[in-house]
Amino acid sequence: MSIINYVNKEVQFKIVYYGPALCGKTTNLTYIHSHVADASKGDLVSLATAADRTLFFDFLPLNAVAIQGFKTRFQLYTVPGQVVYNATRQLVLRSIDGVVFVADSQWDKMQENVESFHNLRDNLALQGMDLSQIPYVLQYNKRDIPRSAPIHYLEYILNNQPVRVPSFESVATTGDGVFATLNAVSRLLLAKLVRESEEAADASKARAATPVVATPLVIASAQPNGNQS
Amino acid sequence: MNPTPIPPTTAPDVPDGTNNLPSPAERLQSLLADFLDKSQATFSLVIDRGGSILCQQGSLSGSVDNSILAALAAGSFAATKELAARLGEPEFNTLHHQGKHANILVNTVDDDAVLMTVFGPETTVGLVKFYAVSTVSSLAVLLKEARTSSDSQVAISKSDLDTVGNIFPQ
Numbered sequence: 301m302s303i304i305n306y307v308n309k310e311v312q313f314k315i316v317y318y319g320p321a322l323c324g325k326t327t328n329l330t331y332i333h334s335h336v337a338d339a340s341k342g343d344l345v346s347l348a349t350a351a352d353r354t355l356f357f358d359f360l361p362l363n364a365v366a367i368q369g370f371k372t373r374f375q376l377y378t379v380p381g382q383v384v385y386n387a388t389r390q391l392v393l394r395s396i397d398g399v400v401f402v403a404d405s406q407w408d409k410m411q412e413n414v415e416s417f418h419n420l421r422d423n424l425a426l427q428g429m430d431l432s433q434i435p436y437v438l439q440y441n442k443r444d445i446p447r448s449a450p451i452h453y454l455e456y457i458l459n460n461q462p463v464r465v466p467s468f469e470s471v472a473t474t475g476d477g478v479f480a481t482l483n484a485v486s487r488l489l490l491a492k493l494v495r496e497s498e499e500a501a502d503a504s505k506a507r508a509a510t511p512v513v514a515t516p517l518v519i520a521s522a523q524p525n526g527n528q529s
Numbered sequence: 530m531n532p533t534p535i536p537p538t539t540a541p542d543v544p545d546g547t548n549n550l551p552s553p554a555e556r557l558q559s560l561l562a563d564f565l566d567k568s569q570a571t572f573s574l575v576i577d578r579g580g581s582i583l584c585q586q587g588s589l590s591g592s593v594d595n596s597i598l599a600a601l602a603a604g605s606f607a608a609t610k611e612l613a614a615r616l617g618e619p620e621f622n623t624l625h626h627q628g629k630h631a632n633i634l635v636n637t638v639d640d641d642a643v644l645m646t647v648f649g650p651e652t653t654v655g656l657v658k659f660y661a662v663s664t665v666s667s668l669a670v671l672l673k674e675a676r677t678s679s680d681s682q683v684a685i686s687k688s689d690l691d692t693v694g695n696i697f698p699q
Binding site: 304368494 | 558581585
């Protein structure tokens with residue numbers, strides 16, 4: 301659920317870019333950071349190893365539209381993709397609102413894609429969350445690589461469900477598909493906020509419309525013999 | 530002779546929502562302002578454990594992005610919680626980062642929030658810790674109220690969303 305800054309009247313959404321090691325999560329954030337207007341972005345913070353591999357997370361805060369007096373702020377995180385950093389991934393998933401699952405289109409990465417996707421489900425479950433209840437999109441990255449896996453195969457292994465989630469082809473190094481992915485997940489989050497807002501308003505109206513029914517007062521009549529009816 | 534009673538000039542507070550009690554957000558700010566005043570600290574942030582800002586008070590010199598501070602503090606606190614777990618502790622409820630000119634103290638507020646305080650050499654960690662303890666217990670009560678307050682509900686409809694084009698134009 302989105303977090304509201306009570307003082308600034310600002311709705312904050314946390315989006316996590318998840319996926320196997322070296323699939324392009326950080327590259328997505330780097331591209332976004334370099335192509336968003338200065339007024340709408342904060343610094344890109346990377347907690348990385350000396351070899352530039354994500355150690356804890358990357359973080360990029362973005363300001364977006366104001367709706368009905370509420371400012372919206374999207375906070376983009378990545379997780380470290382390497383298998384060994386699972387405890388760190390669990391920490392980053394705390395209070396998550398939306399997910400971009402970045403899959404690597406190279407044929408020899410299919411198993412890692414599937415394992416990472418299952419790892420996402422498992423880590424969410426540890427926090428009592430279900431991926432099907434969270435707005436998420438799929439991004440099939442590295443589409444420029446020759447002989448990459450066909451889209452229908454990626455859809456089969458990652459999006460094979462009754463209601464398919466939006467999916468996007470991308471080349472994060474050149475920016476192809478990067479903003480389409482970000483806009484799609486952001487719009488899903490705003491749509492969820494609208495649903496929650498309307499449900500809260502309906503519930504409030506229902507409470508107001510419910511007539512107050514006096515609880516019948518039952519008074520036990522005392523009988524002369526001391527019994528009560 | 531008894532004086533004639535003077536009628537009240539203002540209506541008494543009644544529980545019908547028409548009184549002028551400060552909102553939970555205003556009380557949160559007032560509580561943090563009082564904390565900064567007493568502890569002589571510079572700046573405080575109440576942060577959701579996922580890294581989002583719930584409220585803030587005070588200011589820092591230079592152009593510091595509060596959301597980055599919040600994300601890093603929440604991450605740091607979460608990491609030490611894992612350390613604590615390895616030592617059989619549920620969590621370390623206070624975290625102190627000591628620098629030459631700036632210090633950071635992070636305290637647990639409740640299961641969902643922490644208080645981050647920045648202070649300089651004009652005060653001491655003992656004083657800040659002392660006032661932080663009572664502040665976090667009051668914060669926990671106020672946050673519980675703020676989470677359910679109508680002030681913190683967003684009232685937007687589908688038609689509002691329809692007017693929004695690309696959220697992030699390239």
